[in-house]
Amino acid sequence: MSTSTQLDRASLQAADATDPLASFRDRFSLPEGVIYLDGNSLGPLPIGAAERAAEVINNQWAHGLIRSWNTAGWFDLPTRLGDTLSKLIGGNDGETVVTDTTSLNLFKALASAVRIQQQDAPTRRVILTERDNFPTDIYIAEGISDFLNSVNAETGTHYEIRLIDEDLSLERALDDSVAVVSLSHVNYRTGAMWDMEAVTAAAHKSGALIVWDLAHAAGAVPVDLNGANADYAVGCTYKYLNGGPGSPAFIWVNSRHQGRFWQPLTGWWSHASPFEMEESYTAANDVRRFLCGTQPITSMAMIECGLDVALDADIETVRAKSLSLADLFIALVRQRCGGFGLELVTPENHAERGSHVSFRHPEGYAIIQALTDRGVIGDYREPEVLRFGLTPLYLSFTDIWDAVEILRDVLEARDWDVPAYRTRHAVT
Amino acid sequence: MSTSTQLDRASLQAADATDPLASFRDRFSLPEGVIYLDGNSLGPLPIGAAERAAEVINNQWAHGLIRSWNTAGWFDLPTRLGDTLSKLIGGNDGETVVTDTTSLNLFKALASAVRIQQQDAPTRRVILTERDNFPTDIYIAEGISDFLNSVNAETGTHYEIRLIDEDLSLERALDDSVAVVSLSHVNYRTGAMWDMEAVTAAAHKSGALIVWDLAHAAGAVPVDLNGANADYAVGCTYKYLNGGPGSPAFIWVNSRHQGRFWQPLTGWWSHASPFEMEESYTAANDVRRFLCGTQPITSMAMIECGLDVALDADIETVRAKSLSLADLFIALVRQRCGGFGLELVTPENHAERGSHVSFRHPEGYAIIQALTDRGVIGDYREPEVLRFGLTPLYLSFTDIWDAVEILRDVLEARDWDVPAYRTRHAVT
Numbered sequence: 086m087s088t089s090t091q092l093d094r095a096s097l098q099a100a101d102a103t104d105p106l107a108s109f110r111d112r113f114s115l116p117e118g119v120i121y122l123d124g125n126s127l128g129p130l131p132i133g134a135a136e137r138a139a140e141v142i143n144n145q146w147a148h149g150l151i152r153s154w155n156t157a158g159w160f161d162l163p164t165r166l167g168d169t170l171s172k173l174i175g176g177n178d179g180e181t182v183v184t185d186t187t188s189l190n191l192f193k194a195l196a197s198a199v200r201i202q203q204q205d206a207p208t209r210r211v212i213l214t215e216r217d218n219f220p221t222d223i224y225i226a227e228g229i230s231d232f233l234n235s236v237n238a239e240t241g242t243h244y245e246i247r248l249i250d251e252d253l254s255l256e257r258a259l260d261d262s263v264a265v266v267s268l269s270h271v272n273y274r275t276g277a278m279w280d281m282e283a284v285t286a287a288a289h290k291s292g293a294l295i296v297w298d299l300a301h302a303a304g305a306v307p308v309d310l311n312g313a314n315a316d317y318a319v320g321c322t323y324k325y326l327n328g329g330p331g332s333p334a335f336i337w338v339n340s341r342h343q344g345r346f347w348q349p350l351t352g353w354w355s356h357a358s359p360f361e362m363e364e365s366y367t368a369a370n371d372v373r374r375f376l377c378g379t380q381p382i383t384s385m386a387m388i389e390c391g392l393d394v395a396l397d398a399d400i401e402t403v404r405a406k407s408l409s410l411a412d413l414f415i416a417l418v419r420q421r422c423g424g425f426g427l428e429l430v431t432p433e434n435h436a437e438r439g440s441h442v443s444f445r446h447p448e449g450y451a452i453i454q455a456l457t458d459r460g461v462i463g464d465y466r467e468p469e470v471l472r473f474g475l476t477p478l479y480l481s482f483t484d485i486w487d488a489v490e491i492l493r494d495v496l497e498a499r500d501w502d503v504p505a506y507r508t509r510h511a512v513t
Numbered sequence: 514m515s516t517s518t519q520l521d522r523a524s525l526q527a528a529d530a531t532d533p534l535a536s537f538r539d540r541f542s543l544p545e546g547v548i549y550l551d552g553n554s555l556g557p558l559p560i561g562a563a564e565r566a567a568e569v570i571n572n573q574w575a576h577g578l579i580r581s582w583n584t585a586g587w588f589d590l591p592t593r594l595g596d597t598l599s600k601l602i603g604g605n606d607g608e609t610v611v612t613d614t615t616s617l618n619l620f621k622a623l624a625s626a627v628r629i630q631q632q633d634a635p636t637r638r639v640i641l642t643e644r645d646n647f648p649t650d651i652y653i654a655e656g657i658s659d660f661l662n663s664v665n666a667e668t669g670t671h672y673e674i675r676l677i678d679e680d681l682s683l684e685r686a687l688d689d690s691v692a693v694v695s696l697s698h699v700n701y702r703t704g705a706m707w708d709m710e711a712v713t714a715a716a717h718k719s720g721a722l723i724v725w726d727l728a729h730a731a732g733a734v735p736v737d738l739n740g741a742n743a744d745y746a747v748g749c750t751y752k753y754l755n756g757g758p759g760s761p762a763f764i765w766v767n768s769r770h771q772g773r774f775w776q777p778l779t780g781w782w783s784h785a786s787p788f789e790m791e792e793s794y795t796a797a798n799d800v801r802r803f804l805c806g807t808q809p810i811t812s813m814a815m816i817e818c819g820l821d822v823a824l825d826a827d828i829e830t831v832r833a834k835s836l837s838l839a840d841l842f843i844a845l846v847r848q849r850c851g852g853f854g855l856e857l858v859t860p861e862n863h864a865e866r867g868s869h870v871s872f873r874h875p876e877g878y879a880i881i882q883a884l885t886d887r888g889v890i891g892d893y894r895e896p897e898v899l900r901f902g903l904t905p906l907y908l909s910f911t912d913i914w915d916a917v918e919i920l921r922d923v924l925e926a927r928d929w930d931v932p933a934y935r936t937r938h939a940v941t
Contacts, residue, residue: 114575123579130575138566138811146758147542147558150890151551159758186806188780189617196660203663216792221781221806224794228779232624235631236664248792274790323807330574330587330810351656352616353649362702362895364644364676366652378614378649379751381812382758383566462578467790 092417097482106406109478112394113327120488122463125301125441125474128327134390141386159382163354164373166385169392170326170335173400174299174318175309181337182375183388184354187300187321188221190336191267193348193375194317195229197338198265198294199244200347206292209264213293215249219273222298223248226267255284259291266293270308271301271439274466276431278306278439282313289314300324303335304395305440305476307404310337317342325440325476327391332384336375344370352377398478406477407440410485414442414475417489425496430470441474451501452492459495461488520845525910534834537906540822541755548916550891553729553869553902556755562818569814587810591761591782592801594813597820598754598763601828602727602746603737609765610800611816612782612808615728615749616649618764619695621776621803622745623657625766626693626722627672628775634720637692641721643677647701650726651676654695683712687719694721698736699729699867702894704859706734706867710741717742728752731763732823733868733904735832738765745770753868753904755819760812764803772798780805826906834905835868838913842870842903845917853924858898869902879929880920887923889916 101107114130115121121129145153154160167181174181184190195212202209212226223246230244249258259266266288271278281297288295296317302308304325310318318337322328338346347368353359354376357367368374411431418427427444446452446469453465464472475485495501529535542558543549549557573581582588595609602609612618623640630637640654651674658672677686687694694716699706709725716723724745730736732753738746746765750756766774775796781787782804785795796802839859846855855872874880874897881893892900903913923929 116576116578119578121578127574127579127582129578130570135567135570135575138570139563142558142563142566142757142815146555147563148544150544150547150549150557151555151892152885152890153758154555185613185617186780186808188782188806189613189778192778200663219781220784220787220790220792223792224779224781224784227794228777231779232660232777233664235628236661329570330581331807331813332809334806347659349656349660350617350620351652351659352614353647353652354616356648356652359648360895362648364648364651366655378616378762379759380614381760381809383815384809384812385759387570387811457580462580464579467788
């Protein structure tokens, strides 16, 4: 489908008719009258997930009770789901676990990388990330740094955070003080995507380790962690993987670090023999070293339903449709919503973007609210950014057409009565 | 009910008939033919919890999608559930959040206490716990200590763990090097209970802070954290609070530390303005400082159902019945199972025990398996310990009689074909 000429809805219906992913829409429960452009924040309910939860609750919990830790396979969920998820990110069996939250897993990965550098290159005490990273990625690095520095308040050997921004390129930032680089593969706000292989190589060449946050990448774009020779990765299961609200996150570690990596959240689930009740800690000699405590089974079990859908879809086909949807969205906004001040902040180059498209507008918050009221659900991110997730498994080309028509209606009407900016602290 | 004379089932039926908590059994879904003596490991399903999960999944998630973070109150779940749970542990509003796991919350509490001592008494570098504590409580302390010591591998200012055991009393262990005391209110294996008020006072007198692990106490025994003037507490919602498998844990902090305490898992949920997307960390000025990342909503929402039941029961009435059930259980085992080598490891003094009773037996693992096969579900804990949770909300006095009769049958039959000891690593 060309986006260089004037588009119309009929041509998009034709594109939908030949869409190889069209049937995946039936794998999700989506409300009538909604065009959901926020699957990169919370993916929709996969068909079967409610039944999976009911099975966990009414049979495994109510009837099996404590026995279900063994008989229903609850103990193995973190590694079993991890092995399944690993296939979507270029990982091998035994390299991924599903557990805890993305923030916590990032803490584990960064702390582990710092620890390896304490042994291999103790003068490296910089955690390098970027100013535009998702805030928790910066905050967690600060948490590690502050905690380690608290021991040495008076001495000069301090950990520090260095931020890549428009004044400091990755290349210039990578010097011999950098212990670990922490980047999001796809930026949460702009959709900009790093070249994982090239950046990983640059980090390694400089002597740093690298942690990739795949929150906005896993399930959305092809990811090949082993192909890129990455060190660690973390990510989210409730966005493009449709695991459910707040479903536990994942963490991946390259096999070459197995047996060596260490992280300080040394709960009993990471022990070599958790049920021996030993009185001192011995780390498991595998990826379970990234576990800590008991996981929320009901929320966790539903993840498998989302992963099943993702694994049934060819990721290259998903990527091709994602790019087509985004190209269409950008072209339609230009054609149909020109003159309303929407400024594209997502790179147009295919190699440099993920699966969402963002525009900046001074009244962005009000526009997103008005869109939501008319059934087009996008997302707003400070400052002034309207963010639209383009998820190929349940969006059609005509959905994009219809969404942009409604966006134009909203921009033409300008009849919102909410403030243009979100009120500080009020998440509404 | 006296337990000093010969007991019979009829007298226990009479006791059940006047049990003020008898009606609470109808608040739970329990399988037919099972006497569940493991509610201190995983509590049963409260009536209504399955419907609550279905509402979260089929309405809030499937229909509300991302909007439910606001419209369904997902954002407020950690603090709202925390305020509810606070009532059960002698906490005030704004002192408790429900989030993450007990192990992770223990990390936060210990790290926070260590940080305060770094400022107030920097020579205090000992984390004092007990050899018989639940292993994760020791392992987490080791994780903190190892992480901090990794900065100063060559210098002498090291953190260390000190263990109370039969050779080292709490009193002798409490010296001016102790930064923080970390104890379980009720021991997971023996059921032994510390005097929270006296031990807290002793810790404070020595200049240490104290963290209480309430995993086997919350919902089981009266707990008054503010009355005892404790500093921190953590605990579990899936045992006596019946929140569901792996439901998120809680953490409490005394108001006097609010605004000062700090913990290194500084994810965006602990930020003063999480949705402002600020590029550096500013901690929330309240208990939300103990939050980190996005929580598993389906598992979390069900916690409220268990808390509702717990709050409807008067804890002093619960405690009285718990002690009666345990006294009965101990008396019946002596009367009906004498000569089979069961050794009571739980203190008989009421003030010194929680709500479970444990016996040691060389073939403990096989006995627990045989009991489970006959519908009496207890638990086994290394080494050789048979552990029985006595939960007043859904157990009757005749349940205890029937359980002990089956225990006697098992001990008389001795027909098990499983190994007497659990095979190392095989959790079966």
